[in-house]
Amino acid sequence: MALKLSREAYAGFEAAVGAENVSESEAVVQIYAYNWGVELNNIQHGRGFSPFTNPPAAVILPSTTEQVQKVVRLCNHHGIMFKAISTGFGPWNTLSREGAVIMDLRRMNRIVKVDADNMFAVVEPYVTGAQLQAELMKHGLNCHMPGAGPQVSPLASSTSMAGPGFTSPSTGHSARNVLGVEWVLPSGEILRMGALGLRDAEKADWFTGDGPGPSLRGIMRGLMGALGGLGVFTRVAVKLYRYPCDTRWQIDGYAPDYAFEVPKHMQFHIVDYGTYGAMSEGLRRIEEEEVCLMCFHTSAYGLGAIFSHKIGEFIKSMPRTLGVKHPLVIMVAARTRREFDYKEMALASVIKETGGKDLTAAKRIVPKSLSYAEGLRSLLGFHGFIIGTSFQSTHGGMETVEMCSRIIQANIPLKKRYIERKALGPDKGEGAWSTSYEHGHFAHVEMPSMYDQTDEKSARGMAEYMSECDKMDLKERFAMPFFIVGDEMHDLYGPQVSNYQVWLRRIKEALDPENISDPGFYISSKKERGENGR
């Protein structure tokens, strides 16, 4: 049973958003206690093997910034911890404490503005990537899509999460795409960042996050975002890009065997390299040339999954894909023949110089038309689930291309141990996804691993492996891992990295002195953790 709110608090929430939009029914709240990866989080925190965690005392569905502000003020008044979620994919969308409430921002789903001239769009929390992209295509524009998939929220990714994506070589990552932000602080105050903060409402707009109003993007999200621990982001402006090719979008047939009419001037290339070193050099050089819409490394196993739509297809693809060593998946897209020819020539030249083999040109691995649509719509990552189990990533963070390659190689023997225990799927320890941002200057790597979330042995193995990966990052001085979240992890890592946890806690303290915005996947204020955070 979920803890119940006082009648006064509940009535306050009802008055704020309408009775139909608040519920404390067990039928409603228990569903919010479940999420992808919760069982791993439970195991890691000694809570046993269960996909459920704390149910909220109530779920509240505000539809405007003003309603969010009212709810936050009520939470402060009654001392109720809260967490806001949007599309809600991942364990960080659950509560770390009993008696807290969830604000499900589903009803805030408006595309507020598309400024085609200045190339930005303003969206609310429950606009998904696919929805935004579909509307932008009508203007010949595109947006950065998080790798988590087209069904997730660009606002959440921009303000509160890491946000690499398949088109990162050409669209960066979420932190680089966020402009003006409307933010309901944990106190209930509304902060409008960047150009939105202009006092003259006529002139205030969303085109920059860095002034003349406050520029707080680093404080707001830093590397990973606060994952719900710093209030509620109600509207955000994101950068737009020219759509990379012809915007006509035509699918035929039936799911999942759609045929996509591939726009003119688009081409996948699967390029194999004999060594990690050569692959890294290829990745860096290709991205320096700025000729690719996407360019990422995955394992041979991952290659099979990305281009299959059914388990049978995946198995059948294995003889072709498992012989591949260290591949890059590259997509070239252009709006004109001339542009396309140039990009293709530049790419071919770099592949040759770096010793790559173009398996697509050799017709060894030829993605079907649907894969082009999935590439454009950021649906390739979801193929990790087609074999019928879960996956979760380890390591991560932003580093150099070379460092990413080192992380992948160092991880192989560790992962193999868990593969031998049959806790993880047998990808030879090589399972990885790595892409670069900003023309090869830095990169992202994560190590997706398959496990069975319904099998305790496998889940416990995965949880243990994740902890080992985190330790490895620290010991080997690798990049800041993907999922260093919560007090325990920050207090472990911080002393190794400029005592950043002290600063992070100060930010939390300044913006949320009452520790009322659920700190479970961020950091607690000093008040809760004590002066040294412990």
Add this chain to the structure above:
Amino acid sequence: MIPVKMLEDYKTIAGKCLRCSLCKFIPQVAIMSQEFSTVCPSIDRYNFHGFSGGGRLVMALALMSGRLEFTQDVVDVIYKCTSCGGCDVACKYLNTLEPLDVIQAVRERAVQLKAGPMPAHRAYIQRVVDTHNPYGEDHGKRFAWMPGDVKVTDGARTAYFVGCTSAYRRKEIAVATARLLSKAGVEFTVLGDGEFCCGSPLLRVGDRAAFEDAARHNIGALQRMGIRRVVMSCAGCYSAFKVHYPEVQRSGFKVMHTSQLFSELIREGRLKLSKEVAEVATYHDPCHLGRCAEPRRGWHGVEFKVLTFVRLSVPPRQFRRGNKGVFEEPRDAMRRVPGLRLVEMERRREYAYCCGAGGGVKAAFPEFAGFTVGSRLKEAKNTGASMIVTACPFCIINFKDGIRESGGGMRCLDLSELLLEAAGGGAD
């Protein structure tokens, strides 16, 4: 017989929900606009996650693990769903879960525990028991609509199974169908007093026992008449016969929807469409003729694990993705109507948006049914069509209610009515 699974059989599947929200939208690569990107009427209307396909998987898991019980609140969520299967198609684009089967299994468990169905459902189930139709109409008048100019041939091997809604509420569909069969020279018979409700409305709300009674009765009646082919106007009847009767007993007769037969008759030149219908029309895929009509196949084989977690079955088990229903035939028939221009809605075929009536929703939650049909009609009007055509009398009821409530502006016809118009109409 095709085996039926119990709720507990789905425990592992329910535990694999990713909470990814793909189930709330049409397949992501099919999204053309924000407005028509969603696929689940229930989450669209009620917003809390438990009202989505994924939320219902979690609810099933919570029920099985004792975190939830079949309280009235839980039952309310369970039945505020048209069980249209949109979530199922969207999930299965890449995942391997079974949201629709789990929704059905939870409803059946609710009925077994006497927690469900809703009072309005219990009332119509009782009417089916008493009068063999959910409307409580006089069973003796089931074929009172039959026009005098249509010849019913005793001993014919084709039977027209009229269904309750066409028989009592949308008789024009029954009349049009009989006239079209007659015009095409199809010898057919009807079951007369032997035709009972197909049982679909009972099954959808979880009363499998009552459904099985209905199925056994109808199969027996058709077998005794020596029927080789049974044809029906109603999508609900069609999916009951095609998908779920084989779970009860073997029948030995061919099951066809009228849209399939009409398409065949037109292509063979037996049904001639000569009158121009100069309109722009869009077609609504009924859930139970489309994605929910994919037949189930039995499976005998071996299953083993490869690559640690991958379950492989030899021969491959059927994985119903909702893509083998009746989609093309009604469209084919419409394209052959002189002067008619068929335009598609954004959400179509296996990812069509539900009309809102099914799964017991129209009976128990009429406001929700109105909400859903309003969204679908908006999408239909967005195509520029002046006419929405479908192939299910229950969808027609909801569309006509929706059109009336929204002040008109669109004609709604069953495919049979459209084809009869194009075939020159009939005596009346």
